[in-house]
Structures are given as C-alpha cells and as structure tokens.
Amino acid sequence: MKPTSRSSYRDIRAEISRRIGERVWVPGALIPGEEVLALEFGCARATVNRALQDLARSGLVERRRKAGTRVALHPVREARFVIPLVRQEVEARGAAYRYRLLSRETALPPELVQARLGLGPDAELLHVRLLHLAANAPYLYEDRWINLDAVPAAREADFEAENPNEWLVGHAPFSHAEYGFLAARSSAEEAELLQIPVAESVLVSERLTWLLDKPITLVRMVYPPGHRIVTRL
Amino acid sequence: MKPTSRSSYRDIRAEISRRIGERVWVPGALIPGEEVLALEFGCARATVNRALQDLARSGLVERRRKAGTRVALHPVREARFVIPLVRQEVEARGAAYRYRLLSRETALPPELVQARLGLGPDAELLHVRLLHLAANAPYLYEDRWINLDAVPAAREADFEAENPNEWLVGHAPFSHAEYGFLAARSSAEEAELLQIPVAESVLVSERLTWLLDKPITLVRMVYPPGHRIVTRL
C-alpha cells in the first residue's frame, strides 16, 4: 500500500480504519508504533498520533503506554446523541416551530419529583407545562420542574416569550445531567394534547440537570407514537 | 487571573470553561484569538488550539476561520450511551445471563428489511431470533438480519455456542453504525416470549451496522415495559 504523497491525519485515520475493516489488522492485534507508521506514511509522528487518538476516541483501537496500540476487541461501545433544543429539532425537520405554555405555577413537589431531585418536601419549585408544535401539529409534551432555590431568576422569567428550555440554557448552566429514555402509555391528558389515543405507546425522554450538586430542573418529554431518536456513528 | 506556571491543554480548557460558566465570557461573545490566549497562558498556540478544539467538539464554543471563536449561544449537549453486549448489560445488574436461540434460517429479506439495509430483493440474509434471559427471566427479545454477502462466515457460525452479537463483534468489525430508539406495542409473539400483555408499550432499540458502505446487520431489540436506558453526562 503506497501512501498518498500528501498525507493528512484524516487520510491516515481512514487508511488505518480501512485496514482494520478489511482485517489486515484483526481485533486484539497490536498495530505498529507511531514512529513506524510515521515513517510508512511519510509524515511526522504527531500526525500519526492525532489519527490514532481520533480512532481511540471513537473506540476502534485501544492505546496504552508501553503496551502499544491494539485493535479494539469490542469496537464501538458508545453511542452519542446530540441533545438539541426542541426548536432546533423541529426546524431541522423543515417545520415551523411554535409552543404553547399550558400552565406555570409555584408548587411543592410531589413525592416522585422530590425523590428524583433529592429535595425535601418543603422545597419550592416552579412547575411548567408546555406543548411544542411543529407546523402547528402537536410535536412534544413537556412537563418541567425548576428548582427555585437553584435558579431564583426563573420566578420572573417570561416563558411566554422564551421557552423554559432556551431560557435555562441562557441563564443556568449545568455541570452534569442524567438523561434517559423509556416507553410508557399516554395518560388521558397527554393523549388529548398530542391528539393520540389514550394508553398509546409513547417514547418518554427524561432529563435531570445539576449545577454543582444542586438540582436545577427535571423534565419529562413525551413524544407521540412513531417518533424515533436516532444517531449515527 | 494568573495562569499556573505549568500549563497543559487540560488546564487551559478548564480555565476557558470556567470563564464561560461564570459568564466572564457570555454566550455569543467573541473570545480572544489563539495567539492572544497563548501569550496569556504562556504556552504555544498549538496548545491553545487543542484546548479550543476540544471545547468546540463538546459544543461549548463555535469556531470559524477569520470570524474567530465565540461562546456558543445554545451549547449543543451530547448524551453518550454505552452500548454494552447484552451479556455485560445483564451481568452488570448482578443477574446470571443466558439466552435461547429461537430460530435461525437463511431467507430473502422482507421489504422493510431490504429498504433499511439498502439491499436488492435477491440478497441472501441470515435471520436469527433470540431471547435473552436475566436470572432465567425474559430480559430482551432480539430479531436480527445478517448480510451473508458481507459476512459469509456467519453461515457456519455456531450461534448456540456464542450469541450473534458477540460472534459478530469478533468476526465482523464495522466502520459505522446507526442506533435508534422508539416506543412500540408488543406483538403477540413478543408478548408471549417476554411474558407481558399483547400491545403493551415496549422500548425498541434498533441498530444497523456497515463496513465500508456494505451493510452487515440490522437488529431490533425489544425491552419489556419499565426498562430504562439511562446515561449521565
């Protein structure tokens, strides 16, 4: 295999990827060191290093000092999903985005919400419910609790003008989050809002965010039947 | 802010991240160029470049040539889901793993499968169905199509001895994949196997893999009600 005269780290990454794909280097095998590859590809070791680091990040190879670089036995082991704002999600589908603020009230949290957020029964939360629309059709039902202790400014936020998701992004950065999916049956209320039958199978996405161990928000998003969440690796 | 005498790209990344988190640089603002930052941090431009590229990849900043680097208005968050082998998934829950090979036959693909894999109607595929068990209770139903043109060795594979997922990992690396989730209603067959009611709401995970534009496998995995797929960021 003759390398192209002009090598970039992308070319090298592609070539190594090809060799792994075509089983020139099989899973578990040790591949040549950076210096050897740099010589073969006629480039600097840093360039090979960059290519290999990329491949390691995507899970195709595993690297350890002294031990060298091996083709991963269990290739890709993680999927990355981008979490867009609902607006972006809808507009990416080429539809006009709109939302309706269904309710907004300060309230004590139900037990379930308390437990998930790790708060006491006397914590004051803001409860917001929204219906997101794509091309004027129901797209997503959102039920959100915001911890007013962590984000006091939310008390005065105008959620008619800006939806809570976008407002929070601009006003309350978070340090870590928990994100999950499950399948559920639509409640009577969800069914009516999303214009689907009651007890239909719906995809639910739950998201919790914290800023330095202080819970910020818990949101439950309900998608109508047929919705897919997809990612490519 | 005095930089540490010993700067690494991690320190620089952390410091820039901190400034964005503390709104020293607000969303949408232009941040100093690489040369300026290199001067401030007392390091080479390449080091600053690496830190900024990392931040761009994680969505915290947006970079354009000539225009410079800006704090992202809507930081794109990514959720990373670990995709373990079913065996690992079950054993991680502390349950004994076992599976039953329900069927295995060479067949022409149904239209839907043809379309998803981008194959013609005369492609020869291997159709495999499995039930995975955790502590002898149904855990997951798997319906898999394997492209024999891409993986001829699958014809002779012993899927009683090793499940197709693990066999493929060892014998057919893939270059890219598509993962997706959706909610569906259980079919009569799925219901019986998973020991749940018919038309119950189930979480379905679909996975397609390719090796250099050649489809390898399409698999549909059906989880019983209540199953959650969760990740922390």
Place this chain on the structure above:
DNA sequence: GAGTGGTCTAGACCACTCA
C-alpha cells in the same frame, strides 16, 4: 530500565471566510 504513547514547542504554510 526501557519502550510506548502523551504532550508541548516554535515555526511554518494553508484554507476558509469576512470585509
């Protein structure tokens, strides 16, 4: 101890994009 990847430097040129 020795071998391998991890990171950094100083400088260079290129590619894109804005004005």
Place this chain on the structure above:
DNA sequence: GAGTGGTCTAGACCACTCC
C-alpha cells in the same frame, strides 16, 4: 486582501506501564 483557525513538522521531554 487580510485575519483567523486548521494542520503539519521536527524535535524534545515526560508519564505511564510492562518486564
């Protein structure tokens, strides 16, 4: 055209880990 990030180089030293 000019400014900014994107990439590459050649060399260096460090950090980890296997033997």
